[in-house]
Amino acid sequence: MSVLGFLGSYFRRYWLWVLFAVAAAGLFAVATGALVVLIEPVFEEVLQTNPAEHEQTSGLVAAAGDKGNTVRSTVARLYQQVKDRLGVTEKSVVFFVPLLVIAVFTFRSLVAFISSYSFQHIGLGVTTDIRNSLYRRILEQSSRFHARHPSGELTSRIVNDIAMMQTAVSTRAVDLVQQSLTLLVLTVLLFLNNPSLAFVCAFGIPAVLFPIVRFGQGMRKTSYKSQERMADLANLVGEGARGHRVVKAFGMEDFEYRRFASATRRHLRVNLWASVLNSLSSPVIETMSVVGLSGLLVYAGLQIRSEVMSASGFIGFLFNLVWMYEPIRKLNKVNLVIQQSLAAVRRVKSLIDLPIEIADRPNAQVIPNVEADIAFESVSFAYTEQVVLKEVSLRIHKGEVVALVGPSGAGKSTLVNLLPRFFDPDSGCVRIDGIDIRDFTLESLRRLIGLVTQDTVLFNDTVRNNIAYGQETVALERIREAAAAAYADEFIMRLPQGYDTVIGESGLHLSGGQRQRLAIARALYKDAPILILDEATSQLDAESEALVQKALMNLMEGRTTLVIAHRLATVQIADRIAVLDAGRVVEEGKHRELLAGEGIYKRLYDLQFQE
Ligand SMILES: Nc1ncnc2c1ncn2[C@@H]1O[C@H](COP(=O)(O)OP(=O)(O)OP(=O)(O)O)[C@@H](O)[C@H]1O
Ligand SMILES: [Mg+2]
Incomplete structure (x- = not known):
């Protein structure tokens, strides 16, 4: 699916709002056009700029009888009819035209509001939907996905990229639709008003704009260069100062000085050129504008003399021209934002499109009553290229407690994560009850x-x-039971609101041991037949260590347990110990047996458990 198809699938839900937004934007453009048309009557009828108003043949008012310019005469006739219907006289026209301007302007503001709100509504709605589906997708992804996409990246996708899309839709899409329609209407009006003058402008204005654009580009380039030269200077100073002993020892002061002086000379040259451009830009631009405007004046003066155009017509034309500046300026900005947000959409889409690695097989079955007998059968696993687990086989019988020990990074956490299928092994398999x-x-x-x-x-x-x-079910009785068995009830009851205290709210800091006991209470409450314990390595004081230990004992009671042990007490109560090193099970047996040998376990034991 293309990026547009992807966006389309989200926009489809908002088709009514899209319709609304575009229609209102269209009306906005028309109203803007109407305002421009009204400029002529303002000057012609209210301000009476045309000296011999009644005989004048070229104003909008007089154009009612004009046969040549059909659109213009139609507009003029329509305008005349409205005036006749309302009984507007020569005197009351002074009030009528301004009132009409107010009416059109108010209408324009209203549709501007409607279209702006509609686009906001679409933007906010669509991005909320995309955010939700992206988050849903992320939650469903495997640990391997999360290993490849750190939480910072995901947060940035969900927060920043989607916010970028939202501004693009909410603010820039309004401009895109509203301003391009307005520009279209104004361009058409410009050509209808005075085709030959419009043609002159169509070629003249770019000629004036060209140097402005070039100056802008030139200045950006030199400012970039100037920064580069500045960085050269900074580097040289840094080198010279840091290495001043070496410079002196080798008698290189003059050499270093000359190097620096030639760098400052380059910096100077770039900056002087920037100053030339800078000082030149305003005069050149202003002169070009004045030349252009004067040319326009000459042309208009000639046309007014030969009665092709009236003075009010020319003023209307100028207004029309000036009003075109705003849409062009806004549309110019739209491009950049749209490009940026399309890049953002692409990033978000690629994340949503990633297949979900861990999912139910087509005919997956619900686990029947289990014995909870677990077997890892030569499982291998790699997060990236480096293999973390190498053909590990391990059996945990029903009700047994197996302790997994091994140096940090051996793959212990990785191994136990295969059991809840946070990821699947690359080869081999994990079985429950066969x-x-x-x-x-x-x-x-x-x-x-x-x-x-x-x-x-x-x-x-x-x-x-x-x-x-x-x-x-959230049964307080059972929650308290679980908490009590986890030795957590006591400290929970001392919290400001007891069991209803919100964790993570400012001011509430639980100690490491308290947090662990809460996690143990959670596992107790779940009351699952299989238990995975990844003991924290955090240093607890003797008292909380003892409490956590007692809580763990309660937890393991009657369950098939796989515990990654860092504490001697845990290792000692285990029925069996498996030693994992560099992704392989290297030793297996009871505490005493392993201690009798001279293997890794003995070494670990000496290092880790004997202080
Ligand atoms: N999310 C991950 N992405 C990439 N590599 C990982 C990831 N998690 C772990 N690893 C790598 O896999 C190897 C095993 O890590 P694992 O967390 O399983 O070790 P561990 O035995 O639990 O260590 P510790 O005792 O310190 O908890 C390490 O080399 C580690 O760098
Ligand atoms: Mg670990």
């Missing part, structure tokens, strides 16, 4: 697993909801 976990639905698989992660994740919500996270 069935490949990929044959189960994700939902039923994850319902089986209680998880306490290495870095405790708490959400900005009440304590109660943090403990009951993901559970449909």
Whole structure:
């Protein structure tokens, strides 16, 4: 799907608003045109600029009888009819025309509001939808996706890129539609008013604008160069100052000075050229403008003399011309923003388009009553190129506690993350009760697993909801039971609002041990048959360590547990210990057996557990 197709699928929902917005923008353009047309009657009838007004044959008012210029005479006739219908006399026309101007202007403001609001509505609506679907998509993605796209990048996509799209739609799209329609109407009017003069302008104005644009480009280029030269200077000074001993020792003062002087000379030259451009730009631009304007005056004067055009007609023409400046200026800006936001859309789209790696297989089944017997069968895994797990096989029988130990970076966390399918192994498979976990639905698989992660994740919500996270029923009795078993009840009750205290709100700082016990309470409340514990390495004081340890004991009771152990106490209560090193299981056995050997475990034990 192309970028436009992608955007289209979101805009489709807002088709009525799009219709509204475009229609209002069209009316805005027409109203702007009407204002320009009204300039002539203002000068002709209200200010009476044309000396022999009644005999004049070329003003808008007189154009009612004009056969040559049909559109102009139609407009003039229409205008005359309105005046006749309303009974506007020679005297009351002084009031009528300004009132008409007010009416048209008010209408123009109204449709401007409607079109601007409609575009805002579309912009905000579409970007809200895109934000939501992007976030949904991100939540569904595997850990491998999150490893490749750090949270900062995702935040920037959701916050900045989409905000960029929103400004583009909300403000620039208004300009794009409204101003290009206005420009169209004004251009048509300009040519209808006075075709030959319009042609002259069509060629004359670019000639005047050309030097302005060139000056702008030249100045940007020199200012860039000047900055570069400045950076050269800074580097030289830096080198000379830092290396002053070397410079002196080698007698290079003169050489360094000459190097610097030639750099300042280059800097000077660039800056002088910038000054030339700078001082020249205003005079040149002004002179060109005056020459252009004078040429226009000569042409107009001749036309007025030969009665092709009236003075009021010329004023109307000038107004028309001046009013075209605003749309051109705005449209000029639109381009840049649209380009930037299209790039943003492309980035967002590429993220949304990434396939979801971990999803239910077509005929995935709900896990039946489980024994919770887990087997990793020669699983290999790599986040990027480097292989993190190499053919790891490990069995955890029902009700068993297996401790995983190993040096930092050995792949312990990675291994346990395969069980809830945060990612799938590149080869090999993980089985529960002999069935490949990929044959189960994700939902039923994850319902089986209680998880306490290495870095405790708490959400900005009440304590109660943090403990009951993901559970449909939030029964306070059971929450308190879980908290009590996790040795958390006591400190929770001391919080300002007890279980209804919002965590993460300013001023509430839980200690590391308290956070861990909350996470344990969460796993207890979930009451899942399989438990994954990634023990935190954070240094707890002896007392909270003891509390956390007791809470963990309660948690492991009667569950099949895979625990990544950093504490001696945990290792000792494990039924079996597997030692992981550089992605391989290198030793396996009971604490005492492993200690008797002279392997990695012995070394780790000496290093880690013996202070
Ligand atoms: N998200 C990730 N993206 C890329 N590489 C990763 C990612 N997470 C871990 N790794 C790499 O995988 C290897 C194993 O990491 P893992 O977190 O499994 O180690 P660990 O045994 O749990 O270590 P620790 O005891 O410090 O928690 C490390 O080399 C690490 O750099
Ligand atoms: Mg880890």
